[in-house]
Amino acid sequence: MKTYTAEVYSTEKYQLGESPFYDSRTKTLSWVDISKGRLFTQGPDGVKKSFTFDKPIGAAVPSEKEGSYLVAGSDGIYLLDGEKASLIKNLSEYYEAYQRSNDAKADPAGRLWFGSSVNDDNHQASGNLFCLDKGKVSCKQADTKISNGMAWSSDRKKFYFSDSLQYAVFSYDYDLATGEISNRKVLFKVENGVSDGMCIDSEDNLWVAIWGGRRIECRSSKDGSLLARVNVDAQNVTSCCFMGDNLDTLFITTSGQGQTGEHDGCLFTCKLDTKGCQCDYVKA
Secondary structure, eight states, rough: OEEEOOOEEOOOOOOSSSEEEEETTTTTEEEEEETTTEEEOTTTTOEEEEESSSOOOEEEEEEESTTTEEEEESSEEEEEEETTEEEEOOOHHHSSSTTEEEEEOOOOOOOOEEEEOOSSSSSOOOOEEEETTTTEEEEEEEEESEEEEEOOOTTTTTEEEEEGGTTEEEEEEEETOOOOHHHHEEEEEOOEEEEEEEEEEESSEEEEETTTTTTEEEEEEOOOOOOEEOOOOOSSEEEEEEEEEOOOOOEEEETTOOOOSSSTTTTEEEOOOSSOOOOOOOOO
């Protein structure tokens, strides 16, 4: 098993860093701080920009229009184009008052997949996995605990999904034409932490952030076996994506909430011996 060690990319700390993306078209990194409702971007010139919402945001996914994002908020899906955010789908009928959006990604057909989770410590973990397709929302997986990482296989026949408080990553059959998923199976269970966000590489292996585990695990999407580990100097590792001209470096987010370590809440990178895949874009 290969072992890597991540390096600190930025010493700025985020309360709940999440949703990292690398837009290969513009060589722009993006990530969010969920609790503070902020989206950050950083282009190839190294200049960091931010946009602040008045509510928690679970994720911001690049859209087909360069420089714009679909933002999964606590009450709806927003299109952020430049400095203007507009509500494109109200989610009040899909969420309880105490829930918010969590992780989100575009599938290979440009649909937006997003999960819901509880936004406080007073209610039992609950939520669903949804998909927004041509203005319509459908529930893809009901009764999730904390909907988190998502990925699709290179042949577009498999979907992978992390439900953190089921301590597992699941595999499904996936229909590209319809967006339907079926035949859910446990791909692997997580010990010493919980599965959070994830991405997939060019060999269809999954790179899964382990909250509470100070690491990212590389797992085979065929049988769930552990192939590699990335050690991260932060207790709660939240997600990762591939970045760079060769897509061979992991960009890693963490959470500093309730932690006192030197690098808890910082951003990290890690050069790997494998390459990732470009992210898919939402057809807004």
